[in-house]
Amino acid sequence: MSRRYNLPIEELRFHAQALRSLKLIDYGEPPSFKGVELTELGMFITNLTTEDEPILAGDLVQTKTGVKPLGQLLKDIRKKVLQMVAEAGSGHLGASMSIVDILAILYFMKMKHDPSNPDWTERDRLILSKGHAAPALYAVLSEAGYFPEEELATLRELDSRLHGHPDTITPGVDVNTGSLGQGLSVAVGMALAAKMDKASYRIYVVLGDGELNEGQVWEAAMTAAHHGLDNIVVIVDRNQYQLTGTTEHVMTMEPVSEKWRAFGWNVMNISGHDVYAVLDALEVCEHTKGRPHVIVAKTTKGKGVSFMEGNRFSRSVPNASQLQQALEELERD
């Protein structure tokens, strides 16, 4: 189902061309497709074609402390990321904030996993290949119940289970990352093993857009497509910045989607902060067989705090008053 429009994905796809010819729908022109946007009239007509009662899914999520509205969960995670990095005195804040929504959607609305049994063999796997966004992963894992919330305050400290970059010492982390460009290759190995074992779990991989500079990403992209690994879903966190500037200033990466398409992948472009668009794209991945999937998710680095957006807090740490201001802003919105 498309959670955004409450319609079966197949049906949306079936109607898309007809609707477009009537100018009831807009999905851009190649090569720059945008997400499918139904016009109001289009929505009305499409509603006539289905007898399904609209269901509101995904607004509430289960966390270890009980049911929460998703919006509140996302705020809580962002606050924790801010507090962790401020406490640790270092960390990649901007890159963590841009990926909060996607990680939360995956862990709270999509992936099969069991925080009380992190080694459950049937679980879906996630590799945070852009390992410097570890604070976001830790905050999500803690909310899900993998380890006590108090541990978040130990980020990057000696003897902490929360290292500067993901490590399997942390409950819920399957693969060490931190050295950019290696996560997708590991995912390929995990996906091949799943196929050999006839297991149905998926492997989700979060790549940074700067990380796409690494040649090994494209080696792995070839291998995944060659072996038809449709159990891999890559999400590119297209926040448009890397360490020393904009991605396009440091190294021209566009057209990103066309590159993946040329490598044989099923490519989708969405906003990484639009919950329903993310859910729809993830569902499309389940219906497309024979190819690996990549969701190029346009995001905002430092998302959620106005004065942190862009590259301003790429690696800098908020002082006490900035932290206070940021937490207040998150609460206000």
Next chain:
Amino acid sequence: MQFKAQVEYFGRALVEKGATDPDLVVLDADVSVSTKTGFFREAYPDRFIQVGISEQDLVGVASGLAVSGKTPVAAAFAIFIVGRAWEQVFNTVARQNLNVKIVGTHSGLSPSADGGSHQSIADIAAVRVIPYISVVVPADAPAAGCLTGEMIDRRGPVYLRLSRGATPTVYPDDVELRIGRAETIAEGSDVAVIAAGNMVHVALQAAESLRGDGVEAKVVDMHTVKPLDRSAVIESAKETGAVVTVEEHSVLGGLGGAVSEILSENYPTPLRRVGIMDRFGMSSRNYQRLLERYGLTPEAVAEAAKQVLEAKKK
């Protein structure tokens, strides 16, 4: 003397292990004709994975298979699998202590005609500095077959270093060796020659000629450079008071380095290292002539033995 190829014995040992170990998976970077993992592909096509000419991806994919409970063997030329994918071995394989088997064929000067670009003269040093991973350098083809099985049965990361073509045999086909346990193959009390890989045979020849000069040389096959059999090293030094190391590798950081580290801290002993003297390789249509050019000969080992015997007298 018989000549047999290590890669052939390695390839056959994989097939043999594959029959009883359903989790054994073999990965290739488009060199299976040369590494002889093609035997495994023929026998178990569903457990053979091709990643193309991409050693970094090769090591990463092997890591993912290991994370998922498989026993992956990733084989390619030593210079490329260790050199190009060193950081993948460090960060993804070893740091997680993954059960990945890295096999570097065509090591040392053995791809002689291909020249310096294909010769691997620093791989032992490069892998030895990585925590957790074992470094295994078989002396001949039967040893390669036996140690392939040992490697697969041993949990955790292992680097197996093999030569390209047929080399002189030291052992019978049914040899039994254990990773981490040095093998004494000639007894002698005047000098100890500690060798690895193809140079074990050269050490034996040197011992033969030394005997003619009245010098009794002990020859130790140090097929596991890491974890090094410390007691075998220290005992050899105590028994003889003079040590020579021999390897088809740079004299910096390899077997000679490892033995020097142990002895200098535990039992300082006159020592000479025979190996490649901090130089790159070069082309030679004839492998034997290349070994001679680099001083990897029984004569050079015997000469080094005489030097340590002199030093011992002082």
